[in-house]
Amino acid sequence: MRIDAITIFPDYFAPMQLSLLGKAQGQGILEINIHDLRSFTTDNHHTVDDTPYGGGAGMVMLPEVWGLAIDSVIADEATLIVLTPAGTRFTQEMAYELTNAKQLIFACGRYEGIDDRVRQHYSADQYSARGIKVLEVSIGDYVLGGGEVASMVMIEAITRLLPGVLGNPESLVEESHMSEGYLEYPNFTKPQSWRDLSVPEILLSGNHAQIAKWRATQAELRAKKNL
Numbered sequence: 001m002r003i004d005a006i007t008i009f010p011d012y013f014a015p016m017q018l019s020l021l022g023k024a025q026g027q028g029i030l031e032i033n034i035h036d037l038r039s040f041t042t043d044n045h046h047t048v049d050d051t052p053y054g055g056g057a058g059m060v061m062l063p064e065v066w067g068l069a070i071d072s073v074i075a076d077e078a079t080l081i082v083l084t085p086a087g088t089r090f091t092q093e094m095a096y097e098l099t100n101a102k103q104l105i106f107a108c109g110r111y112e113g114i115d116d117r118v119r120q121h122y123s124a125d126q127y128s129a130r131g132i133k134v135l136e137v138s139i140g141d142y143v144l145g146g147g148e149v150a151s152m153v154m155i156e157a158i159t160r161l162l163p164g165v166l167g168n169p170e171s172l173v174e175e176s177h178m179s180e181g182y183l184e185y186p187n188f189t190k191p192q193s194w195r196d197l198s199v200p201e202i203l204l205s206g207n208h209a210q211i212a213k214w215r216a217t218q219a220e221l222r223a224k225k226n227l
Ligand code: JEK
Pocket: 083, 084, 085, 108, 109, 110, 111, 112, 113, 114, 137, 138, 139, 140, 141, 142, 143, 144, 145, 146, 147, 150, 151
């Protein structure tokens, strides 16, 4: 999978080169490219924003600089993801679907966001005919300062599902059954007693059927409490 993120703050993405993602990039499973939007400006002041038509607070990002940046990376079958607080909610289901994409382009806006004609332009027939899709996505019901952190959340959720990125594919098999009612149970490791708290006796019993039953009950109790 090829990932391109376009931003005026490329330094935000420094952690993307680290750890598991860094390893996957070394192995050719994944290629992450970060692009500085400002390098696509053509004026002396490297302007990326201007006042909104119709008035109102804040600034809106210029369509032409976004067009030049996206044109420089977009390939056939790409999915262009425009982060916005008004987008479709990002879910685990969407993460699974996006693992099938050849290229993901994350448009990380700032200020009040990107001129809507960028979304309109790449949604037109000439692009859908090339298999290019545009999604407006939000990671949750709170307001962030820009799309950078949101796109990193998405990149982590999607790439850990790619074969060879996560160290332990067994935990992915367990996870993929979550939609069939699998729930998270409380975890314990060494030592057996910690600050007067002991590990539940059943987990030391070696009775795997009883352990599975206990975990299912605990998971349901936890799910109800968190509802
Ligand atoms: C992309 C710029 C900042 C802040 C205006 C919005 C209703 C008007 C834009 N889950 C998520 N939350 N926030 C984002 C996100 C924020 C962004 C950009 C994504 C680009 N900003 C910004 C305020 C407003 N208000 C709320 C009233 C617009 C996001 C994701 N993904």
